[in-house]
């Protein structure tokens with residue numbers, strides 16, 4: 015199946031409106047939706063017809079989706095540029111499975127680490143683990159960036175109704191403003207610093223960890239400062255060099271990618287916040303989605319369909335972005351989390367074999383929770399000249415029974431937005447509206463034109479009962495597999511991230527120039543001029 019065939023078919027559909035599709039098929043909502051792992055995914059408000067679905071499914075078949083999926087789950091080294099297996103799914107697998115990497119079953123190791131995390135979190139939460147001064151630890155600061163921050167930060171916020179453990183804070187940016195703001199108000203004697211870094215070399219994280227150590231040393235004796243640290247990393251050599259005792263180090267293997275790592279040690283801050291049992295429930299939700307992804311066929315397979323809808327919009331229709339719009343304030347960090355997951359995975363221009371990609375790469379992903387977004391950027395979504403496929407999410411229930419009336423309003427807004435995007439408002443409807451308001455003649459025409467909504471804009475809606483740990487696990491796993499499938503359709507490696515390297519290298523090279531230790535000569539004219547301006551404006555240069 016070629017992309018040309020899909021594009022050709024799409025061109026035959028441009029005159030068909032979404033509302034026509036519903037009129038032609040009263041069972042459309044049921045046929046263009048699926049249920050899995052407690053989630054309901056509605057993709058009926060997209061321009062797909064049965065033929066388009068069949069073509070997309072053939073495209074996925076021809077791309078070898080099922081075989082690649084099985085290779086991932088069984089531990090083949092599908093991350094070819096780093097020669098690594100891709101086994102984040104093992105972090106949530108049951109003990110009955112066996113997955114071998116280089117001949118060794120990796121499941122027992124994962125479960126040992128999980129048991130150690132559980133024990134550590136339980137004893138920390140109960141106050142059994144004491145700070146060296148004899149008091150309880152009251153605050154945990156997770157220092158990490160990218161995949162070592164976004165997952166636990168997003169999930170801790172998402173599951174705040176379940177937060178009954180220590181206070182948990184997150185520091186990621188090398189901008190000292192963040193760590194200064196977080197540490198202000200904390201008591202070093204009661205604070206545990208968790209350095210979360212897969213590589214344990216990331217400059218931002220190691221700089222912030224050093225700052226935290228200096229801060230601790232103001233109040234804590236140097237001999238025991240190490241007891242205020244724990245490390246979440248796959249680089250055990252570096253954690254030892256840093257002086258963090260082995261029993262405070264929670265390791266993971268190189269087959270867990272940073273942006274796929276919240277299910278294991280990187281999720282320890284979340285486990286401390288919500289407790290090991292709820293953390294397990296989150297893993298169970300993800301596991302249910304894994305099983306569904308591996309066993310469901312065709313249009314019943316939710317991650318597959320989410321990916322095919324995404325592929326249709328980006329690669330077939332050519333829409334450059336997609337918006338993720340959770341009607342759930344506690345999912346405020348989900349768009350940022352998905353930005354890393356999707357854009358770092360599929361924002362690539364080279365296929366697996368190193369040749370240029372013959373399709374556009376993954377889309378720009380962005381979003382904000384509703385209803386806030388409605389009062390900010392939905393104007394463009396409804397009336398702008400670009401089409402932005404929207405991915406709505408909403409729970410049937412909130413966590414605040416006393417505020418059920420507010421939840422109702424939230425749901426009404428979510429449904430209303432996808433409805434408005436689909437139906438729009440025609441010029442004649444806008445004219446009638448303006449006539450009713452007393453306008454006539456040219457002025458009526460002018461005013462009516464501004465009130466037209468083209469409609470026919472695609473969206474999907476993910477519905478869940480309530481944002482529980484299990485549901486969150488299922489949602490995140492759904493998106494992980496969606497990214498995987500889109501990567502397979504594009505023929506690229508979703509599991510490396512070479513595109514982040516160059517900027518890092520240049521930042522290292524620029525530091526001595528900013529410090530005044532090296533000359534700016536040899537740099538490009540713009541960078542040189544910017545350094546001059548920063549210097550004049552009073553940068554940190556001596």
Ligand SMILES: O=P(O)(O)OC[C@H]1O[C@H](O)[C@H](O)[C@@H](O)[C@@H]1O
Nearest residue numbers: 160161162211212213216272514
């Ligand atoms: O966990 P770390 O090794 O500190 O890496 C943190 C992050 O930085 C890297 O530059 C990558 O872009 C991310 O994929 C990664 O999650």
